[in-house]
Amino acid sequence: MSEELIRKARDGDIQAINELIDNHKDLAFSIAIKYLKNTEDAEDIVQNSFFIVLKSIKNFRNESKFSTWLFTIVYHECLKELKSKNQKIEYIPQFIECEEEEEEEEEETFVSNDYNLENLLKVLKPNEYTVITLFYLKEKSIKDIANITSLSKANIKVLLHRSRLKMKQLITEKRI
Amino acid sequence: MKEENIKKLLSNDLKKISSKNFNEEIIRQLNLAKKKEKRILFDQNYIIKLFLIISFLVIVISLKIVEELTETEIIIGLFICALPMYFMVLNKIYQLKPQNFQNNENLN
Secondary structure, three states, X not given: OHHHHHHHHHXXXXXXXXXXXXXXXXXXXXXXXXXXXXXXXXXXXXXXXXXXXXXXXXXXXXXXXXXXXXXXXXXXXXXXXXXXXXXXXXXXXXXXXXXXXXXXOOOOOOOOOOOOOOOHHHHOOHHHHHHHHHHHOOOOOHHHHHHHHOOOHHHHHHHHHHHHHHHHHHHHHHHO | OOHHHHHHHHHXXXXXXXXXXXXXXXHHXXXXXXXXXXOOOOOHHHHHHHHHHHHHHHHHHHHHHOOOOOHHHXXXXXXXHOHXXXXXXXXXXXXXXXXXXXXXXXXX
């Protein structure tokens, strides 16, 4: 299916291109806005990233490779923008690599649709948000996320662990 | 925390792009880039073939027909060999001409 979509988009099928953009634009925008905190800048960066990736669509065979490259561009464009504005992102020191991986708890944490989820994920830092969304929503592997963000695999695992923990804490607080 | 719950939380939190013409703008830029690439006077392959043929002819003529090459004849030969390169320059000039950008905009 994804190969078919890429093939159609490569042949210039507008509907396929629209579908490709729709499949990824919200997450790309959410990541960009997390870094830049500005809707207009985030939109510009996402739009430009789509343009760059779609221009070279002939180099991709499936949607997974397409999205990996798209998010790589979005991520690095955001960092470039922050750098140009002299803003810094959180640095992950290497010593935290030894942090133990989260042990999966069996306890069910109920997440209701009735929760006011707006801004719930504000607690996550941009790097944490990027890693956790790519991992869960786009089902990217640790290796792929490492390629996208240029972070080490150990750092990605730490960020995943931290963000899961933060989310769990938030849900627990909300329940109280 | 269960995977489905994390997914639910994350997907509920996704921010939506407000611009209504977001997709259209990307497609418009893509069309523009494609047309800019295509609008050339001479095909690149044709220029390379022409270059090879002319160079071959110039070498054959200078070695077989002309007995002693003067400095002027060598310079003329080099200029003739470089003839197809002028087509490439013309292509670039044609692409850079402002009215072509205008045409591209109108085509969209």
